[in-house]
Structure formats: structure tokens, C-alpha cells
Amino acid sequence: MTMTMTSYALSSSSFCRNSRIPAISSRVHPHLNVSNKLTLSSPQFLNAGVRLRGLSVPGKFPNAKLRVRCEKEDTIKGETEDEAERFARRESTMPDRFRHLTKEAPDTPVRWPWFIALAFLVYAWRAVLFELSNWRNAVFAIVRFLGDLSKFALALVFHFIGDPITSLIALVETAIYSVRAFYSGIVAYTPVRELTTVILLASSVLAIGEAVAPNSISKQPYVVTLAGLVGYAAVQGYISEPFFWTVLVGMYGYSRLVKKRDDVTSALPSAAVLAGVGEPWVRVVAIAGYLALAMYHNSTKKSSSEEEEGQIVRKAPPVPLLAAALAIGVRLAAKWAGYRHLTWMIV
Structure with missing residues (x-):
């Protein structure tokens, strides 16, 4: 009976290793001899039996009391063991x-x-690049096909009407270069x-002609422009x-014979051109002759002829004089801009 109680005390100590039971730890444990058989001296054995009999009724295991005692101690200490840690530590007897x-x-x-993973990513990226290269090649192939198709259509058009188109392009190019050269020459x-x-x-x-025959310029603007050209x-x-x-001479005859204008109005374009671009002696002769013609026409002009003139439709300077003035302005502006540019560069 005493052997049964001792083994029970030992099993209970294995159940709650963290709890300290003085009766078992101080009395039983020091007298244990580890060998093939478990031996206890009779006085200590009796004392252990007496103390164990005070715990419960002989023959019944005090599992409930021991469990309550362990739970109370854990609660007092404020520690709750994790099930995963308990399972990992198994039967560890280290104090908390x-x-x-x-x-x-x-x-x-x-x-x-x-x-x-990097190898798979590199492989996937290379696969994506390969697919994108396929799409790029397909797009380039479509673009090349459209380019070849447009070239074929253009060749088909030039096969039938190529010469007129070429001549028109050459004419436009020549006109553009001529205008550019003309502007550069003006500047x-x-x-x-x-x-x-x-x-x-x-x-x-022109002032002499307008004074003698009013509206002599506005009545023939195209003839005056042609004379300037x-x-x-x-x-x-x-x-x-x-x-x-x-x-x-042809312009004078056209105005005098065809348009039935007076001598001063008919001779105005030719006299203005000769006074502007002729030699010095030609200018003197042209201005003097036109002034004499205007004075003669003014002296022989009848009073009724003054009422024959209509209302002034257009008051604008002749195109040749306007173009000359514009050329002078462009030249002076270009010269001033170049001077200012050089001045800023020097400064």
C-alpha cells in the first residue's frame, strides 16, 4: 500500500512539475536510490505514507486537487503558456x-x-519581349506594305499624268526661289x-496730270501699273x-484712241516712266514736254468739260510708286536690324 502511494506521489509530481510539494520533494526525493529497484528506508517510507494519507483517502488518486493547485499557481504568477510552445517543449521541467x-x-x-523566382521572372520577361518583338515586326510589315502600296499608286498616277505634275512642281519651285531671290535682292x-x-x-x-485732268490716275490704274513694270x-x-x-507708244495710243481720253491723261503713264527711269536728259525732256502739254490743255479746256468728270471712286497711290516705297522701307529696316544685331553682338 505504501509503495502504491509513493508511486502515485511520483506520478503527481510529474503532472505538475512547476509546483513545489514539500512533503514529496523534501522527504521522498533525497532517499531515492537510482538502481534496478526502487528502495526506501522504513522510517522515511512510513513518514511519506502518513503524509500522503493526509492528502486523500487511501486508494483514490488526488488528481483534481493537484490540478487545482497548479492552476492557482499559474494564475497567481499571471502566466498562460501557449499550447504550441508547450507542445514544442514537451516534458520540459525548466521553471517559468x-x-x-x-x-x-x-x-x-x-x-x-x-x-x-528570379529565373522564372527572367524567363517570363524574355517571353514578353519575344511576343512584343513579334508584334513590332507585324506592325512594321504592315507599314512597309502600305508604303509599297502608296508607291505603286503614285507610280501609276505618274505613268499617265506624270509630265504635267512634274512641270507644275518645277514651276512652283521656280516661283518660290524667284520670290526668295527677289526679296533677298531687295533687302x-x-x-x-x-x-x-x-x-x-x-x-x-503725276501731280501735274492730276492738277490739269482730275482722276487721271484713278481712271487707268492698270495702265499705270503696267508702265511701272x-x-x-x-x-x-x-x-x-x-x-x-x-x-x-502703245499705251499712249490705247488710252487716246481706244479709251478716248484726253492727251494729258493718255500721256501720263509714259511721261511718268520716262521721268523716273530715263537718262538725265530724257527726264528733263519728259518733264518739260509733259508740263507744256498740261499748260496747253489747261488753256484750251472748256468750262463744260469740268463737269464731265465723275465722282472720284478710288484715291490710292499708284502701285509702282507704292512698291518702290516698300522696297526702300524693307531695305532700311533690314539695315537697321543688322546694325542693331551687330551692336548687340559686339556688346
Whole structure:
């Protein structure tokens, strides 16, 4: 019976190792002999039996009382063990106050799986690039096909009407380059003094004509413009001198015979051109002759002829004089801009 109680006390101590039972720990444990058989001395055995009989009725195991005692001690200490930690530690007998020293150190992070993932990522990215390259090649093929198709259509058009299109393109290109060269010539080589002289002399002739025959310029603007173009062509050498005189005589005859205008109005374009672009002696002769003609016409003019003139429809300077003035302005503006630009560069 006493052997049964001793084994029960030992099993109860294994159930609650953290609790301290003085009767068993101080009395039974020091007298245990670890060998093939468990032996106890008779006095200590009797004392242990007496103490164990005070715990419960002989023959019944005090599991409930021991469990309540363990739970009370855990509650007093304020510690609740984790089931996963209890399962991991199994039958550990280390006291709770030392268990924080046995925390497992964190493992070194494992990095080699990332290399496997990186390999898959590289493979996937290469697959994406390969697919994108296929799409790019397809788009380029479509663009090349459309380009070849447009070239074929253009070749088909040029096969039938290629010469007119080529001539038109050449004409437009020549016109553009001519305008550009003309503007560059105006900016760089406009003779400001000569053009000023031309404007003054031609304006004096036009003023004489307007004073004697009002609206003589506004009645024939196209003839005056043509006379200015003929004078410019003669100065630049585009037409010969005989042709120049022929055109001037033709303009006078057109105004006098076809349009039935008076002598002063008919001779106004030719006299203005000769006064503007002719030689010095030609200018003197043209201005003097036109002034004499105007004085004679004014002396023989009847009073009734003054009422025959209609209302003034247009009051604008002649186009040739306006173009000359514009050329002078462009030249002076370009020269001033170049001077200011050089000044800023020097400063």
C-alpha cells in the first residue's frame, strides 16, 4: 500500500512539475536510490505514507486537487503558456522564470528560393519581349506594305499624268526661289537714293496730270501699273530699249484712241516712266514736254468739260510708286536690324 502511494506521489509530481510539494520533494526525493529497484528506508517510507494519507483517502488518486493547485499557481504568477510552445517543449521541467532565456534565435533568411523566382521572372520577361518583338515586326510589315502600296499608286498616277505634275512642281519651285531671290535682292541691294529720286520725279509728273485732268490716275490704274513694270524691266535689262519705247507708244495710243481720253491723261503713264527711269536728259525732256502739254490743255479746256468728270471712286497711290516705297522701307529696316544685331553682338 505504501509503495502504491509513493508511486502515485511520483506520478503527481510529474503532472505538475512547476509546483513545489514539500512533503514529496523534501522527504521522498533525497532517499531515492537510482538502481534496478526502487528502495526506501522504513522510517522515511512510513513518514511519506502518513503524509500522503493526509492528502486523500487511501486508494483514490488526488488528481483534481493537484490540478487545482497548479492552476492557482499559474494564475497567481499571471502566466498562460501557449499550447504550441508547450507542445514544442514537451516534458520540459525548466521553471517559468528562466524560459525567456531559451527563446530560439531567428533563423538566417533563406535567399536561394529568390534565385529560382528570379529565373522564372527572367524567363517570363524574355517571353514578353519575344511576343512584343513579334508584334513590332507585324506592325512594321504592315507599314512597309502600305508604303509599297502608296508607291505603286503614285507610280501609276505618274505613268499617265506624270509630265504635267512634274512641270507644275518645277514651276512652283521656280516661283518660290524667284520670290526668295527677289526679296533677298531687295533687302541687300535696294538703291535707296535712286529709288527716292524716281519717286520724287514720277510723283511730280503725276501731280501735274492730276492738277490739269482730275482722276487721271484713278481712271487707268492698270495702265499705270503696267508702265511701272515695263520701266523696271527696262532698268534690269529684261527687255530691250526699242521694245520699251514701243510699249510706251502703245499705251499712249490705247488710252487716246481706244479709251478716248484726253492727251494729258493718255500721256501720263509714259511721261511718268520716262521721268523716273530715263537718262538725265530724257527726264528733263519728259518733264518739260509733259508740263507744256498740261499748260496747253489747261488753256484750251472748256468750262463744260469740268463737269464731265465723275465722282472720284478710288484715291490710292499708284502701285509702282507704292512698291518702290516698300522696297526702300524693307531695305532700311533690314539695315537697321543688322546694325542693331551687330551692336548687340559686339556688346
